[in-house]
Amino acid sequence: MALIDDVDFGTPARPSAATVTLLIDGAPVTVPEGTSIMRAAQEVSRPIPKLCATDKLEPFGSCRMCLVEIEGVRGTPASCTTPVREGMNVTTQNARLERIRKGVMELYISDHPLDCLTCAANGDCELQDTAGEVGLREVRYGMDGANHFDAQVKDPIDVSNPYFQFEPSKCIACSRCVRACDEVQGTLALTLEGRGFASKISAGLEMDDFFSSECVSCGACVQACPTATLMEKSVVDHGVPTRSVETTCAYCGVGCSFKAELKGSEVVRMVPSKSGGANEGHSCVKGRFAWGYASHKDRITTPMVRESATDPWRKASWDEAIDFIATRFKDIQARHGKGAIGGITSSRCTNEEVYVVQKMIRAAFGNNNVDTCARVCHSPTGYGLKTTFGTSAGTQNFKSVEQADVILLIGANPTDGHPVFASRMKRRLRRGAKIIVVDPRRIDLVRTPHIEAAHHVPLRPGTNVAVMNAFAHTIVTEGLVDEAFVAQRCDMVEFERWRSFVSEPENAPEALAEKVGVDAETLRAAARTFAAAPNGAIYYGLGVTEHSQGSTMVMCMANLAMATGNIGREGVGVNPLRGQNNVQGSCDMGSFPHELPGYRHISDADTRALFEGDWGVHLHDQPGLRIPNMLDAAMDGSFRGIFVQGEDIAQSDPNTKHVQAALAAMDCVVVQDLFLNETAAHAHVFLPGTSFLEKDGTFTNAERRINRVRPVMAEKSGLSEWETVCRVARAMGYPMHYDHPSQIMDEIARLTPSFAGVSFARLDRDGSLQWPVNDAHPDGAPIMHVDGFVRGKGRFMITRYVPTEERSNRHFPLILTTGRILSQYNVGQQTRRTANSLWHPEDVLEIHPHDAEERGIVDGDPVSINSRVGATTLHARISDRMAPGVVYTTFHHPLSGANVITTEFSDWATNCPEYKVTAVQVNKSNLPSDWQAHREEFVAEHYRVTEPAE
């Protein structure tokens, strides 16, 4: 469907250095070679009527609406499929063309219900617009021939998808939906079934509807449809939107740009922006459709306080709540010392909101006890990449994957976790690139229509480093190192040390095969494929970082990229696929206890002096506590107050029971969030947060792209999150004041060299910027380390494989690993409150048929999962996606309590928890675990709110 204020050029841009000049209706125009006449005409504002063409899709040439005349050419070629040629003289409008187009339009309209005035797409329909454009006023054929809309022959409307509907009687068989699903999304869920008059759009098989089909509800077909056939239900219900605000999705690290389309102040739909650097007009089910949680009835919009976490909540004014916090925090500090309080920043909040929280902690609390939930996902990325390359971030932009020849995908499942990037990746793979998948599970990218991995390395969870060492051994000992690159770009002393380390026989694939659970030949073959690639790109996710050797593994990948010369240009690199929308940003903003914004160590006197001068305070020169240390300190009584910004540590952090006990031991737990989350059950103060539709600020995605988040509605709580934090800081005695969030970004830019050139004004002008933005990179840096590593010479690190202490044994013979799925996000606080739950009503335990049979488990059975720290109950799903001995679950629902069973083991360097490996036993059971039974009572008790007496 047409977007508000968006020009559709009809066919995709054809980037080319060579240009062609031609005449369109007498006006000269110069365009890149390969451009269609249709696009060239639009460039000079001579739009040509079209139905089957749209600039997100390759031209198709089926509707014959876009005919033009070309001097010296017979007939009337279709302008969408005809490329420009030098000196062409094209006529787009004259009496003859008008007659032909009108005739074609008449045929379409004669088989289309004429209910424009009552149609949901009225005013937003390309068929209607085009009919107007070609001047159609009457239909000569009459409407009583064979058609598709009479009540007797009309196919019913398919409303099976919760977010959009399919009304076949309005279909003009232009195939745009089919092509969008194929070319843009890469799922191929749709087809034009039959042929001729009988042809119609079908979602899969005869028996399928949209919901039962292979459709993943990305919305690309709905966007591509020129009529009301495929239509958002929200538009059917509320009418066509009238204005739009450009903003950024708050769901994952892809950071897609969207237009929030509104009617009055109500959001009617979210449509991905073609100008979005990360997504270029594509979206996934979460960002496109699952935004209804923002106005869910469960949202808390007034502050609440209570003396003790077992009391019912009492609604309070902002002043009262902020006073309460300041009084308690100051009291704790007076009695237990400055370091007895701290805070956690959120990867879901804006850079500005995160920045003020860490500033409040460092300047108003007077300590460095600030940490972030990135601790539980990507802290090893920061550490590993900083050590080897010199920056704590991925090296490429997403677009770079379009130049990759071999993609090495490790511990990430992009089709579920980063769907819009996955579509890009699939497009590249279908054009011939190869993929190597290193993952215990047979994820979709191992084999999905038209894509088949060159190698799948189904390693045993916890053996990542062994696999990488086997790869490195193969590459070094078989002479596959890019010696020239290494000599020019890397520290040779470190390299030689590394070379001899990986050459040791203990790192040979043959020596490691048994530990890894994959035969040596597969390991060698995969390594050779990667080394042979002209452009080899590494993408990885939480399957890499959430391990006891997470940081080591990140360095392994950096070593591999350097050894094969795959750094510093398009199509290569080492790229984390970040989980939450602003993980990158929250890390950049100084959320770690040892680092000020821009990853500068707190012990560095010059950096400290810079901030001290600007902030007017003295900064403590020692790193503060990390989350696990805060929790441990809470248990021994030395840490007693915490400010938790938009996070649910009681659900997302490992070993839930330990977290709950620690929270219960504190005197003041402050939670700032949208909903009463699991952590809030232990809180004394609840500060209502803002959804992304109310925020004004920036998010930074996994490619370091800083995107604007713009408010489309006023804060439901009446106060922005950054202002709330400033007020707390002021109540604690530190003057912190901004008139507008842009001033926070100005301060960040002033104090952080890699953000020097960033401002709201600049972002509003340029759309987005990829840091660093400074004198060396005035327009940002889509690709890093182009002329040399940020740290100077690339540094090879020794990466010895140390098996995790978490091992399966007689009592806990299976290994549990965790992940996520497409329709849900993180702990599910938002997505569970949308229709996305239809696709994932509960977390299930995937178990191999062999392991299931041994235990007498059949599909759908309730099973109990026990680790040495806890137990929980889920339903079993028999699946052969994992190797025998490995079971898998997601952690989107609180009642599943997947983290009740995960252990306290963590990455040696960064304490990132080892979510991906837990030894468990699984048994048939039909009772909820003790923990689950207890939770029900607990929830009832801790979520009570007293209504004020009238």
Next chain:
Amino acid sequence: MAMTRQNAAPISGGDPDPVTEAVDLICGRYGDRPDALIEMFHDLQDGLGHVPETALKPIAKRLNLSRAEVHGVLSFYHDFHTKPVGRVVVKVCRAEACQSMGALPLIAQICDRLGVGLGSTSAGGSVTVEPVYCLGNCALAPAATVGGVLHGRVDAERVAALVTEMTGEAG
């Protein structure tokens, strides 16, 4: 729905049914090559009399195609039946030229005479009547095929007679 099902396609135990067996045999014969899809359909139809809908998922899986693609190809060719068909198949054209020569009433009459609904098979399994869109015989509209043989300028009586001839039964 696919989003969860794809993540964990449950595996049903037990023996494969005859359709899956036929699919495995036939797809194997062509080395699971997607470009041999039409031949596979022909072989399935030869073996089973029709291409059952239940064959499509396993074919899609083996050929690494989407379900929609397999369905799209199958539905494009009028020669494939997705349900068991009668011993004689009658295809009557209902495209423009034939319509203008009364194809729609003709179809009704044929169905009436043969005692069978359009698109289905008579109770005894002797005859199936299906609509088609242009048999390329427009000049001799209305057109139909009976048992694969093309006839022009047909009427219900003639079609019924041809059917009886081929089945040896009265329609």
